[in-house]
Amino acid sequence: MKLLAEIMTGIVALEHIYILWLEMFAWTTQGRKTFRSFPTDLFEKTKSLAANQGLYNGFLAAGLIWSLLIQDAVWQTNVACFFLGCVIVAGIFGALTAQKSIFYVQALPAIVALIITLIA
Numbered sequence: 001m002k003l004l005a006e007i008m009t010g011i012v013a014l015e016h017i018y019i020l021w022l023e024m025f026a027w028t029t030q031g032r033k034t035f036r037s038f039p040t041d042l043f044e045k046t047k048s049l050a051a052n053q054g055l056y057n058g059f060l061a062a063g064l065i066w067s068l069l070i071q072d073a074v075w076q077t078n079v080a081c082f083f084l085g086c087v088i089v090a091g092i093f094g095a096l097t098a099q100k101s102i103f104y105v106q107a108l109p110a111i112v113a114l115i116i117t118l119i120a
Helices: 002-025 030-034 047-069 073-097 101-119
Strands: none
Touching: 002 030, 002 047, 002 073, 002 101, 047 073, 073 101
16 A cells, blocks of 8 residues: 555656646647647746746655655655645645646545555
């Protein structure tokens, strides 16, 4: 069960590395394809805002990866729970304020990872 928790945490971390890349480096190209409901004329204008969001997603990924490198089981669980909780809050907020699908893409995998982490 511990291995499954680490795999799920790793998947959430990889997702946030992808979001970092998308928002920091591919906002005006791949971002247009991903966020189709966003007005196309705003991609260039919001490039620096998206990059800032991407940086924060990178911090979430870094925290999740850090949790996987911690040897002490209690600290590993605590750090993983903290960063998974941050992802869950961000995903719920994004679903309520921006796009409902954010819940399924961002919050739900983190919820599953958190539950498995707490059970393990």
